[in-house]
Amino acid sequence: MLLNRSERNFPRVIIIGAGFGGVEVARQLKNKEVEVLLIDRNNYHTFQPLMYQVATGTLASDSISFPLRKMFKNQNNFRFRLAEVLKIDSENRMVRTSVGDYDYDYLVIATGATSNFFGNKQVERHALPMKSVVEALNIRSYLLQNLEEAVLRKNASDRESYLNFVVVGGGPTGVELSGAIAEYQQHMLKKDYPELSTYEMKVFLVEGTDKILGALSEKSSRDAENYLKELGVKTILGTVVTDYDGNTVTLSSGEKIATKTVIWGAGVMGQMPEGINPELIQRGNRIKITPQCQVEGEENIYAIGDVSAMITEENPRGLPGVAPVAQQQGSYVAKHILNRMNNSSSEDFKYFDKGSMATIGRSRAVVDIGNFHMKGFLAWTTWMFVHLVSIFGFRNRVVTFVNWSIKFLTKNSGIRLIIHRYERPASEPSTADEQSSAQDN
Amino acid sequence: MLLNRSERNFPRVIIIGAGFGGVEVARQLKNKEVEVLLIDRNNYHTFQPLMYQVATGTLASDSISFPLRKMFKNQNNFRFRLAEVLKIDSENRMVRTSVGDYDYDYLVIATGATSNFFGNKQVERHALPMKSVVEALNIRSYLLQNLEEAVLRKNASDRESYLNFVVVGGGPTGVELSGAIAEYQQHMLKKDYPELSTYEMKVFLVEGTDKILGALSEKSSRDAENYLKELGVKTILGTVVTDYDGNTVTLSSGEKIATKTVIWGAGVMGQMPEGINPELIQRGNRIKITPQCQVEGEENIYAIGDVSAMITEENPRGLPGVAPVAQQQGSYVAKHILNRMNNSSSEDFKYFDKGSMATIGRSRAVVDIGNFHMKGFLAWTTWMFVHLVSIFGFRNRVVTFVNWSIKFLTKNSGIRLIIHRYERPASEPSTADEQSSAQDN
Numbered sequence: 117m118l119l120n121r122s123e124r125n126f127p128r129v130i131i132i133g134a135g136f137g138g139v140e141v142a143r144q145l146k147n148k149e150v151e152v153l154l155i156d157r158n159n160y161h162t163f164q165p166l167m168y169q170v171a172t173g174t175l176a177s178d179s180i181s182f183p184l185r186k187m188f189k190n191q192n193n194f195r196f197r198l199a200e201v202l203k204i205d206s207e208n209r210m211v212r213t214s215v216g217d218y219d220y221d222y223l224v225i226a227t228g229a230t231s232n233f234f235g236n237k238q239v240e241r242h243a244l245p246m247k248s249v250v251e252a253l254n255i256r257s258y259l260l261q262n263l264e265e266a267v268l269r270k271n272a273s274d275r276e277s278y279l280n281f282v283v284v285g286g287g288p289t290g291v292e293l294s295g296a297i298a299e300y301q302q303h304m305l306k307k308d309y310p311e312l313s314t315y316e317m318k319v320f321l322v323e324g325t326d327k328i329l330g331a332l333s334e335k336s337s338r339d340a341e342n343y344l345k346e347l348g349v350k351t352i353l354g355t356v357v358t359d360y361d362g363n364t365v366t367l368s369s370g371e372k373i374a375t376k377t378v379i380w381g382a383g384v385m386g387q388m389p390e391g392i393n394p395e396l397i398q399r400g401n402r403i404k405i406t407p408q409c410q411v412e413g414e415e416n417i418y419a420i421g422d423v424s425a426m427i428t429e430e431n432p433r434g435l436p437g438v439a440p441v442a443q444q445q446g447s448y449v450a451k452h453i454l455n456r457m458n459n460s461s462s463e464d465f466k467y468f469d470k471g472s473m474a475t476i477g478r479s480r481a482v483v484d485i486g487n488f489h490m491k492g493f494l495a496w497t498t499w500m501f502v503h504l505v506s507i508f509g510f511r512n513r514v515v516t517f518v519n520w521s522i523k524f525l526t527k528n529s530g531i532r533l534i535i536h537r538y539e540r541p542a543s544e545p546s547t548a549d550e551q552s553s554a555q556d557n
Numbered sequence: 558m559l560l561n562r563s564e565r566n567f568p569r570v571i572i573i574g575a576g577f578g579g580v581e582v583a584r585q586l587k588n589k590e591v592e593v594l595l596i597d598r599n600n601y602h603t604f605q606p607l608m609y610q611v612a613t614g615t616l617a618s619d620s621i622s623f624p625l626r627k628m629f630k631n632q633n634n635f636r637f638r639l640a641e642v643l644k645i646d647s648e649n650r651m652v653r654t655s656v657g658d659y660d661y662d663y664l665v666i667a668t669g670a671t672s673n674f675f676g677n678k679q680v681e682r683h684a685l686p687m688k689s690v691v692e693a694l695n696i697r698s699y700l701l702q703n704l705e706e707a708v709l710r711k712n713a714s715d716r717e718s719y720l721n722f723v724v725v726g727g728g729p730t731g732v733e734l735s736g737a738i739a740e741y742q743q744h745m746l747k748k749d750y751p752e753l754s755t756y757e758m759k760v761f762l763v764e765g766t767d768k769i770l771g772a773l774s775e776k777s778s779r780d781a782e783n784y785l786k787e788l789g790v791k792t793i794l795g796t797v798v799t800d801y802d803g804n805t806v807t808l809s810s811g812e813k814i815a816t817k818t819v820i821w822g823a824g825v826m827g828q829m830p831e832g833i834n835p836e837l838i839q840r841g842n843r844i845k846i847t848p849q850c851q852v853e854g855e856e857n858i859y860a861i862g863d864v865s866a867m868i869t870e871e872n873p874r875g876l877p878g879v880a881p882v883a884q885q886q887g888s889y890v891a892k893h894i895l896n897r898m899n900n901s902s903s904e905d906f907k908y909f910d911k912g913s914m915a916t917i918g919r920s921r922a923v924v925d926i927g928n929f930h931m932k933g934f935l936a937w938t939t940w941m942f943v944h945l946v947s948i949f950g951f952r953n954r955v956v957t958f959v960n961w962s963i964k965f966l967t968k969n970s971g972i973r974l975i976i977h978r979y980e981r982p983a984s985e986p987s988t989a990d991e992q993s994s995a996q997d998n
Contacts, residue, residue: 159701160974176619183973189748198705198975215709249976260600264639268656308626311636511963511970515956522952529952532624533601534639535690536977 126151126193127221129453130211132201132389134161134184136439137421138226139508140446146191148454153218155197155211159184162249163507165439166516168289171246171255171379172296173530174523179516181249182508201227204391206414222416222453225389225403226446229422229437232383232400241541242362243380246289255379256531257538259297262376267311279317280375282365284357285382286323286330288474291340293379294321295476298347303527319349320373324356324382329482331436332472336482339491343476357382362540376540384437386423398425402434407464409449418452420445426465435467439506444468475499478524567592567634568662570894571652573642573830575602575625577880578862579667580949581887587632589895594659596638596652600625603690604948606880607957609730612687612696612820613737614971615964620957622690623949642668645832647855663857663894666830666844667887670863670878673824673841682982683803684821687730695979696820700738702975703817708752720758721816723806725798726823727764727771729915732781734820735762736917739788744968760790761814765797765823770923772877773913777923780932784917798823803981817981825878827864839866843875848905850890859893861886867906876908880947885909916940919965 126149131138134156145152163180170177188194199213204223211218231245244258245251259281266278283294298319306314321328321344327337328344328351344351352367357378359366365373385401396404396412402425404412409424411417421442425434435441444467452462471485473495481495490498500520507513523529567590572579575597586593604621611618629635640654645664652659672686685699686692700722707719724735739760747755762769762785768778769785769792785792793808798819800807806814826842837845837853843866845853850865852858862883866875876882885908893903912926914936922937924930931939941961948954964970 158975159705176617177976178617178972178974181974181976183749183971185749186969186971186973189969192751195752197708198702253976261639264600267638307630308624310633511960514959514963518955518959519952522955528627528630530624530627531619532627533619533622534599535618535622535694 127457128153128219129222129224130155130218130220131224131226132156132204132211133226133228133387133421133423134158135164135226135228135421135442137228137442137446138224139184139187140443141224141226141420141450142188142191142194144447144450145193145453148193148450149457150193150222150453152191152194153197153220154184154188154194155199155201155213155218156184157198157200158249159196159198160249161187161508163512165288165503166507167246167249167252168293168296170249170252171293172259172300173256173532174296175516175519176531177249177253179512179519180507182512187508201389204389204417206391206417209416220416223418224446224449225392225411225417225419225423226421226442227387227389227423228442229384230387231380232385233380234383236357236359239357239360239378239380242360243284243357243378245380246293247384253536254538257534257536258377258540260532260534261538263305263309263312265376266316267309272316275312275316277363277374277376279312280320280373280377281318282320282322282373282375282378284322284378284380286321286325286328286351286353287381288329288472289381290321290323290379291328291344291474291476293381294319294349295344295347295480298344298349299477300530302347304530307528308532319347320375321349321351322355322357322367322382323351323353326354328353329472329474332474332482333484333487333489335489336472336474336484336491339482340474340476343480343482346480347477384422388423398427398434400425400434408452408462409445409465418449420449438472440470441467473499473502478527568898569594569660570663570665571596571659571661572665572667573597573645573652574667574669574828574862574864575599576605576667576669576862576883578669578883578887579665580625580628581884582665582667582861582891583629583632583635585888585891586634586894589634589891590898591634591663591894593632593635594638594661595625595629595635596640596642596654596659597625598639598641599690600637600639601690602628602949604953606729606944607948608687608690608693609734609737611690611693612734613700613741614697614973615737616957616960617972618690618694620953620960621948623953628949642830645830645858647832647858650857661857664859665887665890666833666852666858666860666864667862667883668828668830668864669883670825671828672821673826674821675824677798677800680798680801680819680821683801684725684798684819686821687734688825694977697973698975698977698979699818699981701973702979704746704750704753706817707757708750713757716753716757718804718815718817720753721761721814721818722759723761723763723814723816723819725763725819725821727762727766727769727792727794728822729770729913731762731764731820731822732769732785732915732917734822735760735790736785736788736921739785739790740918741971743788745971748969749973760788761816762790762792763796763798763808763823764792764794767795769794770915773915773923774925774928774930776930777913777915777925777932780923781915781917784921784923787921788918825863829864839868839875841866841875849893849903850886850906859890861890879913881911882908914940914943919968 128151160181169175199215203212233240262278266275403419422437473483475481481499483490483495569592601622610616640656644653674681703719707716844860914924916922922940924936
């Protein structure tokens with residue numbers, strides 16, 4: 117068997133994590149004189165930028181997920197293991213996993229990021245993260261479950277917390293998600309739930325700084341804010357969530373909002389495997405890497421993408437946590453490994469910023485490319501085109517295109533299915549009251 | 558609110574179950590002077606005939622599931638409740654549910670069928686049923702998980718039970734499912750899992766009678782058996798499963814097959830709500846109904862589809878448990894209710910048999926229409942056409958068509974995702990041995 121060390125001739129590259137970075141390393145090593153072993157806890161790659169469309173029922177989970185074995189079916193030097201990494205044992209050049217130990221010559225850590233609740237356990241317990249397909253599906257189920265609950269309650273005051281939806285974090289995720297929820301409210305709520313009124317549902321977007329889409333231009337930020345306003349989203353700036361008990365969210369302004377649903381898009385942190393020297397772990401739980409993407413002091417270990425921090429004078433806080441950084445670093449690392457095998461040196465990594473964009477519902481989007489700014493219908497079609505060509509797999513592209521086209525034409529398309537019911541952890545008090553207020557017959 | 562009894566003027570028809578029968582009743586009552594309340598434990602209708610394609614990764618779950626509220630969005634007299642029915646209280650004309658009690662003037666029981674393990678608790682514990690979307694997704698995950706497990710084991714004897722797949726029941730479900738698994742084996746296994754050999758994987762179909770597709774013609778039955786043989790499925794006739802402990806299945810012939818996967822398609826029984834007079838419950842847990850689809854002795858309660866048994870001289874065992882029976886009965890019951898409201902009488906229900914069909918992989922299918930028989934490519938395209946036009950929803954039709962086309966063109970398409978991992982109940986002994994035999998590095 118290939119993974120049997122005694123039989124192989126080529127150096128082995130182990131990649132942990134099949135996100136944009138990890139997959140790119142593996143692809144760039146096709147037909148090279150290395151063995152590639154990709155390890156991930158899921159058997160698929162996720163196209164994260166469209167996760168919010170799964171959460172809001174525009175796309176099915178399979179449209180943004182691509183089976184890894186199928187992705188690499190024509191790459192002979194590729195192997196995959198579905199496993200949890202338990203520990204990196206750099207002394208013995210070993211990765212210890214839930215299905216066995218694997219030795220490496222080169223290791224690429226590309227484990228990505230997870231939600232950061234900044235230590236607020238109470239919020240972590242009750243808010244909904246959206247960093248995986250399962251979490252996105254949980255949000256889809258839970259939004260619908262709350263509407264079903266609202267229908268059962270006769271008094272508007274009893275319905276309120278089921279119909280207030282709070283999204284935390286004004287980055288692209290929060291903006292796109294709150295826009296999509298508001299679009300559902302505008303176009304579909306009344307048709308799906310004749311018992312409810314459109315104005316009863318409310319969508320809030322809470323952002324800690326004084327503007328949304330902080331990484332984009334001033335102009336894009338303002339345009340996006342206007343778009344959200346048009347859709348009825350209540351944007352609350354310069355405010356953070358201080359507490360959430362599952363029923364009421366408390367903001368730093370003192371304001372309280374009764375809500376069963378807080379979706380967390382306010383922060384991320386690196387998903388750190390065990391075995392990394394703690395001195396190398398930077399702000400945001402990221403591994404400090406050299407300008408050549410190596411973990412400091414470990415020349416055979418690379419770290420790329422959201423789990424890494426390449427801190428330079430130009431970027432004292434590291435590069436942004438976006439797909440293109442991970443992809444470009446992945447491609448760079450593959451070449452770096454091949455160069456080393458040929459005893460040649462590599463230039464330092466350079467990030468090429470192709471621009472940023474965000475969409476806020478039908479015909480509304482903002483695009484920044486350098487100093488160039490676009491908005492409205494043209495930006496929206498650009499956004500769709502860029503995302504369509506970026507999704508992996510012909511089938512996924514066609515199915516996504518079909519879904520988007522039908523949604524555009526009908527204004528009422530959607531995969532509003534509760535396949536796996538989402539059960540939130542019990543909030544300590546007040547459940548008895550709620551139960552008794554559900555009276556409809 | 559509409560469901561408040563004091564405010565409504567029209568009689569209320571409650572339908573329990575949103576399968577083919579229940580949905581048809583609701584649709585036929587559109588624009589009529591009745592209130593329709595549909596109750597289901599899921600918020601979607603499932604197109605059951607294609608469930609096996611979800612289990613085997615050809616279609617995503619959303620392609621065969623249609624949100625009920627969206628389905629009836631233009632029907633003003635329609636209301637929906639996502640609930641479990643706890644009890645039918647015919648004395649008080651009430652349906653008691655997990656979200657409250659609802660009173661009816663007419664009640665239609667359309668709860669369908671669930672798997673029947675004929676009292677074998679051991680088999681029920683370890684075998685995989687396929688009567689819901691969640692169960693189909695569990696099968697998809699579990700098939701893939703077993704292949705991942707097989708890859709970890711160095712000795713063929715350790716891999717065996719992970720690579721033997723046993724399908725029980727030679728009806729359309731079992732035939733189509735075993736055919737689809739064998740097709741994966743033939744076209745895709747080797748590409749996905751270069752560590753495994755095609756010949757190592759085995760698919761068995763176990764049927765209790767002496768032929769598969771017993772409801773179809775002799776000719777179709779023989780043709781289907783040949784098709785399965787071509788695909789490498791080992792069909793075992795005249796044999797039933799007597800025991801299964803999660804590792805080894807025992808057949809009535811005494812034969813034992815080492816397998817982690819037994820999929821149960823061998824029998825169904827009605828899903829009986831509480832409160833039905835036990836004297837009316839027939840063989841297969843079905844409610845005895847009159848030739849006018851009424852529950853005997855309860856003229857305001859109808860039962861249709863798989864949960865009902867209309868026993869006549871022509872059909873001493875009741876009508877077959879197929880979608881057209883449920884649909885035709887649903888349509889009949891809607892008219893029956895309207896006739897009664899107009900004080901007119903109805904003719905007895907008559908089932909119109911449009912024919913039967915089954916598909917066994919690419920270009921292989923059998924079709925019976927009366928005495929007319931078709932097979933091969935033509936039958937296969939007929940099968941696809943009939944199913945495509947029967948799926949509810951334009952989006953689902955287009956997406957299904959796209960998936961089928963790509964599968965036909967590439968021979969390697971598929972949604973081989975483990976989104977929700979399936980954990981089987983622990984089988985008592987021998988897990989320790991298995992764990993230790995997973996050694997690969």
